[in-house]
C-alpha cells in the first residue's frame with residue numbers, strides 16, 4: 001500500500017472533522033490515482049481548492065499521486081507564493097455570475113438587490129444547477145457540499161454562514177464584489193435587468209398613493225415588475241449600507 005500526506009490550508013479545514021482540522025491527513029492508496037480523487041475522498045470539494053503543491057512544486061489536477069508525496073492544498077484566500085504557480089482552472093469568463101442552489105433563496109434575492117447576476121429557481125435539481133453552471137459559466141453557490149463534488153462543476157463555493165445577511169457578506173468578501181454593487185439594476189424576483197421607464201407607461205399598474213407621490217419608475221425587462229424608490233427601497237438601501245459597513 002502506498003502512502004501520501006495531505007495538508008489542507010485555511011478554510012479548506014472547514015470540510016474536515018473537528019479532530020482532523022489543522023492536522024496532516026495520511027492517505028493510503030494503490031496505483032497512481034489522479035490528485036483530485038484523494039482530495040475529494042478526504043471530503044474537500046474540488047472547486048474549493050485553488051492551488052496544490054506536491055513536494056514543493058505546484059501541480060495541476062492532472063497530477064498523479066506517488067508513494068511518499070507531501071501534498072499541500074490551498075483555497076483562493078490563501079494562495080501560496082510559489083513560482084510557477086499552476087492554476088487549477090481558468091478564471092470565470094464573466095465576473096461573478098452566480099447559480100444559487102435551492103437552499104439559498106434568500107441569498108439569491110440579496111445578491112440581485114446588489115445588482116449581481118444570480119440565477120435561482122426553487123425547483124432546480126443538482127443536475128440543473130451543474131448544467132447551468134457549465135453552460136452559462138456561472139459560479140455555484142450552495143450549502144450542500146456534496147453538490148460541489150460533481151465532476152462537471154468547475155467554479156463553486158460552499159457558503160459557510162447560515163443566516164442570509166451573513167451569507168451575503170461572505171459571498172461579497174469571497175469574490176471581492178463590494179465595489180461592484182449596483183442597487184436597482186436587477187429584478188429581485190427574476191434576475192431580469194431593470195430599466196427606467198416613463199411614469200405614463202406604468203401609470204395603470206400603480207396604486208393611487210404611489211401614483212400621487214412618486215415620479216421616477218423602473219420596470220423589469222423580463223417580468224414587468226415595477227419598482228420605485230419608496231420607503232421599501234430606502235429601507236433596503238440602508239440595510240445594505242449597514243451590512244456593507246461591516247464587511
Ligand SMILES: [Zn+2]
Nearest residue numbers: 187190220223
Ligand atoms: Zn423581473
